[in-house]
Amino acid sequence: MEAVTGWWDDYFWGSVIVLQVFVCSLILMVLFGLIGAAAKLSNNRFAQKLAAGYTVAFRGTPEILVILLLYFGSAITLTAIAQVFDPEVKFVDLSPFWSGTLAIGLIVGSYATETFRGAFLGVKPGSIEAARALGMSNFQTFVYVRIPEMWRLALPSFGNHMLSLIKDTALISIIGLNETLFVAKQAIGTTGKPFTMYIVVGCVYLGFSTVITLTVMWLEKYGNKHMESAR
Amino acid sequence: MIFDFELIADSIPKMLMGIGLTFQLLFLSAILGLILAVLLLLMRISGKWYLSWPAQVHIYIFRGTPILVQIFIIYYGLPQFEFIRDSIFWPILREPFGCAILALTLNTGAYVSEILRGGVLGVDRGVLEAGAALGLSVRQKFIYLTVPIAARLSLPAYSNDFISLMKATSLASTITLVDMTGIARTIVSQTFAPYEIFISLAIIYMILTWVFQKTFGRIEKYLSRYVKPEGLA
Numbered sequence: 469m470e471a472v473t474g475w476w477d478d479y480f481w482g483s484v485i486v487l488q489v490f491v492c493s494l495i496l497m498v499l500f501g502l503i504g505a506a507a508k509l510s511n512n513r514f515a516q517k518l519a520a521g522y523t524v525a526f527r528g529t530p531e532i533l534v535i536l537l538l539y540f541g542s543a544i545t546l547t548a549i550a551q552v553f554d555p556e557v558k559f560v561d562l563s564p565f566w567s568g569t570l571a572i573g574l575i576v577g578s579y580a581t582e583t584f585r586g587a588f589l590g591v592k593p594g595s596i597e598a599a600r601a602l603g604m605s606n607f608q609t610f611v612y613v614r615i616p617e618m619w620r621l622a623l624p625s626f627g628n629h630m631l632s633l634i635k636d637t638a639l640i641s642i643i644g645l646n647e648t649l650f651v652a653k654q655a656i657g658t659t660g661k662p663f664t665m666y667i668v669v670g671c672v673y674l675g676f677s678t679v680i681t682l683t684v685m686w687l688e689k690y691g692n693k694h695m696e697s698a699r
Numbered sequence: 700m701i702f703d704f705e706l707i708a709d710s711i712p713k714m715l716m717g718i719g720l721t722f723q724l725l726f727l728s729a730i731l732g733l734i735l736a737v738l739l740l741l742m743r744i745s746g747k748w749y750l751s752w753p754a755q756v757h758i759y760i761f762r763g764t765p766i767l768v769q770i771f772i773i774y775y776g777l778p779q780f781e782f783i784r785d786s787i788f789w790p791i792l793r794e795p796f797g798c799a800i801l802a803l804t805l806n807t808g809a810y811v812s813e814i815l816r817g818g819v820l821g822v823d824r825g826v827l828e829a830g831a832a833l834g835l836s837v838r839q840k841f842i843y844l845t846v847p848i849a850a851r852l853s854l855p856a857y858s859n860d861f862i863s864l865m866k867a868t869s870l871a872s873t874i875t876l877v878d879m880t881g882i883a884r885t886i887v888s889q890t891f892a893p894y895e896i897f898i899s900l901a902i903i904y905m906i907l908t909w910v911f912q913k914t915f916g917r918i919e920k921y922l923s924r925y926v927k928p929e930g931l932a
Contacts, residue, residue: 532880661779
């Protein structure tokens with residue numbers, strides 16, 4: 469393990485990047501998931517088709533392919549656009565951080581679409597009728613009745629989606645994001661200790677997933693505390 | 700943005716040359732993974748701590764870390780040790796193919812074992828009580844009652860995991876294997892046409908996903924043929 473000594477700070481900053489990607493892609497994932505679910509549950513035929521296409525495409529394609537496509541594709545498109553304004557420009561790209569974050573946000577968002585859709589459908593009709601009887605507006609019903617009931621139903625799957633997100637950040641190292649796996653590659657270059665270096669990466673991710681799992685367990689307990697006596 | 704259709708028509712046959720390797724990785728690790736999953740499941744439900752703990756540790760580690768890190772640890776990491784290079788497993792661990800199979804098997808085994816456990820826990824207690832009333836032994840109850848019902852219950856989740864496994868095989872391209880993704884990455888580095896190549900490959904994977912989903916749907920229907928459809932019950 470002494471080979472790792474000089475690398476702890478690099479691993480630390482790599483973990484910070486993992487965390488940054490996780491937080492940004494989590495926000496995107498919730499956003500895409502809610503939009504997708506809203507489109508699937510809407511009466512608009514076109515929106516339904518679009519959302520169906522979105523989930524089929526991103527659930528049927530390997531994650532690494534989406535990441536590569538977004539990174540290299542954005543480079544070509546952005547360079548082409550930039551050259552229209554300034555022919556001198558040679559190369560513009562979306563940074564690995566943002567193309568990777570967007571990619572995993574889109575992928576896991578497609579899974580979240582199904583989760584949120586199922587959870588909204590799982591809200592009991594009785595609760596909504598009760599809200600109507602109390603004279604709540606559509607918006608009030610959504611905020612005070614649908615959301616509180618829906619997030620408890622969505623939580624177990626949502627926890628799994630968060631685990632997918634944190635694990636998918638490792639794939640972004642392929643396009644050159646300097647997260648922990650990338651740090652390990654550099655460290656191996658100088659120390660020649662691949663096993664030790666990759667095990668550290670494994671431990672970092674194991675730590676992150678453990679924290680997420682425990683948080684979700686706590687949230688589930690917290691979310692269902694009013695149901696305890698009924699069980 | 701103009702699509703170069705000639706390039707697409709040119710590269711699809713090239714990428715399809717890698718489908719054999721994709722299938723080999725997929726089916727081999729799916730079968731080995733299923734065997735591992737059943738073993739892990741039996742260890743977990745054995746009720747003996749010295750069997751159940753190792754299984755739980757395996758599941759915890761392999762579900763808690765990215766598959767890419769697992770592949771790298773096995774392919775790049777293990778040769779760090781002299782005793783592995785001297786062991787009888789070296790001919791397998793030396794090859795990227797063997798390492799990819801090993802990593803995918805260990806990974807999918809952990810996930811599938813949890814799925815199967817869900818199926819076993821979902822078996823109605825009444826059925827097992829009926830079995831006990833008929834004088835079936837523990838082993839008979841497991842083989843004739845638990846296994847068929849648990850298989851049916853866990854199939855939908857298993858089909859999802861099978862598709863995840865198919866998507867994970869594309870990571871073999873990171874350890875020099877030339878599966879479909881590996882070929883696509885080579886073509887892109889030569890032509891720098893990521894849209895054409897990666898989108899056509901994505902469509903190939905989507906078609907595969909669709910075929911597997913339909914096949915599993917068929918199997919599911921077959922296994923539930925004696926289950927009353929909902930609404931009539």
